[in-house]
Amino acid sequence: MSAETVLPREPVFVARGLTKVYRTGETEVHALRGVDLDLAPGEMVLLLGPSGSGKSTLLNILGGLDRPTSGTVSFRGTDTTALPDAALTEFRRRHVGFVFQFYNLIPSLTAVENVALVTEIADSPMKPAEALALVGLGDRLNHFPAQLSGGEQQRVAVARAVAKRPEILLCDEPTGALDSRTGVVVLEAIEAANRELGATTVVITHNSVIAGMADRVLAFRDGHVVEERRNAARRPPAELSW
Amino acid sequence: MRALDRKLYRTLWQIKGQVFAVAVVVACGVAVFIMALTALRALQDSRDAFYDAGRFADVFAHLKRAPDAVARRIAEIPGVQVAETRILADAALDVPGLEEPAIGRMVSLPPAGRPILNEVIVRRGRLPAAGSGDEVAVAEAFARAHAFSIGDRVSAILNGRKRTLTVVGIVLSPEYVYSVAPGMLMPDDRRFGVLWMDEKALAAAFDLDGAFNDILLRLRRDAAAAEVIARLDQIIEPFGGRGAYARKDQISHALLTGELDQLRALSRMIPPVFLGIAAFLLYVMVSRLVTVERQQIGLLKACGYRNGAIATHYLELTLAVLLVGIAGGIAGGLWLGRELTEIYGRFYHFPALYYRPVPWVIATASAIAVMAGAAAALAATARVARLPPATAMQPAAPPVYNDILPGLLGRLTQPSRIVIRNILRWPLRSSLTTLGIALAVATIVSSSFGFDAVERMIQISFFTAQRFDVMLTYVEPKTGAVANEVARLPGVQAVEPFRAVAVRLRHGHRAELSQITGLREDGALRRIVTADFRAVPPPRHGLLVSPKLAENLGVVPGDDVSVEIMEGRRRTLSLPIAGVVEEYLGTPAYMEIEALGRAIGEPGQVSGSFLRIDPLAEPALFARLKEIPNVATVAVKAATVRSFRDTMAESMSIMLTFYIAFGGVIGLGVLYNSARIALSERARELATLRVLGFTRFEVSYILLGELALLTIAALPLGCVLGYGWAWGIVQAFESDMFVIPLVIERATYGTAIATVLAAAVLAGFLVRRNVDRLDMVGVLKTME
Structure with a gap:
């Protein structure tokens, strides 16, 4: 994308002082208690932590699905927390690719159509078949979700996320519902997308084994980043197992 | 709990x-x-x-004139419990405030005051006193239409003599619960009224002293009505009996x-x-x-x-x-x-x-x-x-989907494919939803078409067939010379005579009381018109009959029917059925006027005239008509049509509003529920699309597009169902009195479609709010 050439090493995201408080009746839940974060272009960051530690909330705010109670998120200089809903939709449509724990494929569309769903509304997408080939599903284009295994469904979801050549790829527990071997295949697909497309990638997991494949690992607890670690070198997912 | x-x-x-x-x-x-x-x-x-x-009678008969002594013979017919004679005649009325003459049905009250049968119920005032010559009791509907109070006066031409009558009472009668002028099907309370008068006064006016011309019977519970009617007809035939009926x-x-x-x-x-x-x-x-x-x-x-x-x-x-x-x-x-x-x-x-x-x-x-x-x-x-x-x-x-239409979907966008596949995935539910919406359309079409049918009847009867402005009937059949007199009245531009004869038609064992109308072959003011607006000349040989009459007699063109003329010399002749003409009202029969005159042995006699008049001369003409002794009744077509339309509008528009509302409710119920259920089934899918960057509008398209497609499919289906339903209603409502034409105008379909589309838009709007509130964060974390 043209923006990358103009601002090569500027952070894609700059988040400052993010807090998120959910009010349910009388009780207040502090999901985020002041998070600062910079994400560099092409970087792969892993968010690690137990459930309820606030990592999904952070991801949702970055992806424009949710708004912080206080603090700012700047995407390439634009404060996304101040954007109206329609602009947030536009932001997701143009810049963000999502992968979810439960795949969230459209059951009435085939694999290639699920990918086409996104490429049809993107600016300069790859061909749906190309995206599926990238995740190793070049031969299952015309299968419906009900005819695919869990791992295959998740790889379709990855293909769907990367087909629009997003600047940001957000993955929430992409291997959470998969066994180790299938999970590795999915991680390889994510890693390939990150490497080949240069998309800034954030992966949520509570599985610390995966940490080796990232550039940077942020450990979450109780709404804070409690530890930040940089890997000198990324390990290929094939070497991982759990 | x-x-x-x-x-x-x-x-x-x-x-x-x-x-x-x-x-x-x-x-x-x-x-x-x-x-x-x-x-x-x-x-x-x-x-x-x-x-x-009111002791409403079981059998009715009208005749020309019978001496009172005949009443005893009638009372002796086995099965008769009570027989009561009276005088009944129509008269032209001059009512203050009404330009044209009204038709007054004059009914006699016995000397004892109250009739035994068809008793009147006094609402205000009293009944005319015995021996009073100018007192009348007026039917409540007529009184209300003219805001009569006790003491008001009305002029009437009774048998050619003008009389001024005083209203002494306002009454109701079981005989006129639905009060329509002779030959009409719709009430016109301004122009038709029933007036009760002392018998002696009415007898004197109509030269019926010691005689009667109408009879009512109350039968015993075990009486065979058909036999009583046959015996009654035998007795009154020499006295000009017009045929008794139940x-x-x-x-x-x-x-x-x-x-x-x-x-x-x-x-x-x-x-x-x-x-x-x-x-x-x-x-x-x-x-x-x-x-x-x-x-x-x-x-x-x-x-x-x-x-x-x-x-x-x-x-x-x-x-x-x-x-x-x-x-x-x-x-x-x-x-x-x-x-x-x-x-x-x-x-x-x-x-x-x-x-x-x-x-x-x-x-x-x-x-x-x-x-x-x-x-x-x-x-x-x-x-x-x-x-x-x-x-x-x-x-x-x-749910498992199949690529049912791989080739056909090729050019569609993915959201459109989702829509199509969802419809095809649940074919039963989709068809039932479509059927439900179609029924909403059909409900409105089938209940609104009555308006179209009535309008068609008005067009055919009042404009294509009846091209006259005024119809006169004479007190007695007159020679054609009368027509010449009428032609000289102010504002009369054209006159055509007609002859109406009361008859009983028989074919095999079936018999039907009817009236043959004799019309001029080259007549322009009153034509016989078929359902497709074609004019048919009256036949010189034989009768043209309505489908209802043909059905009741069981005849087809070419059959001979026996025709008993129930007036004048009371001949019985045999005439062929020359044809069947599509008419909606009543059971009429037609013949060429001169041929009819010769057949009944009264050539040259006319019963009335059709007039075309200059609208500007209307007041002068009406004023003259109120004075002419020979004129029994005057019917003004424009007034009749207006009254017909008003009556229909009043009675039908209320019901119509209900049905359009009902249709809307069905449409809204089906569409809203389908949309809500689709939303609950697919909330996760739709929220995912929102996360992927689809706008609310695009997501709504996927949800509502399915319903929009089903609605579009349902509209023509609903029109077809509505037509079929209307056909069923026509069959169910067909009576001896009239046939409803099966006519549905485009505007009727339009109203039905517009109503259901409005319901669809409302349903879409209601559900759309829920699409806007889809929980994007929630769906990502949970399996359904």
């Missing part, structure tokens, strides 16, 4: 929108049923009470009976549609609930709840919805029934309307609704029993 009951209330509250939509549809079905049958009962009760109190052919009674039959038909045709649709909506609603709650059902089973207990839970839920609907339906039905009865009260003149809630009607309506709903709920919960607890605890497998 049991935990399951608490769940019941919470679920109901959660889906309150759907509960309400289904309940409204149920309520409509129950309400129409109760409305139609309670109004029917009220009219029957009011009629029976009036007939009893109560069922008495015009007021026949039209009232026709109305009651229509109400009964209404109660059978409309409610099943509503309840069928309600059952379908309940089925879908409960099925969906069972699917959503399959894990809860599995849990209940795992905890030891029996199938029966769980099924009962969903049945109770259905019952709760039904109860809301039934309660609303009962309240609405009783209100509408009372309103409808009051509307009828404006056209049917009863001394009192006995409206009351009828317990069996309410019970039946409720029972039918409960049965329909319970059947739907049972079908939907049957699947609960088949779920083993372990499976039930697992999330449902994703």
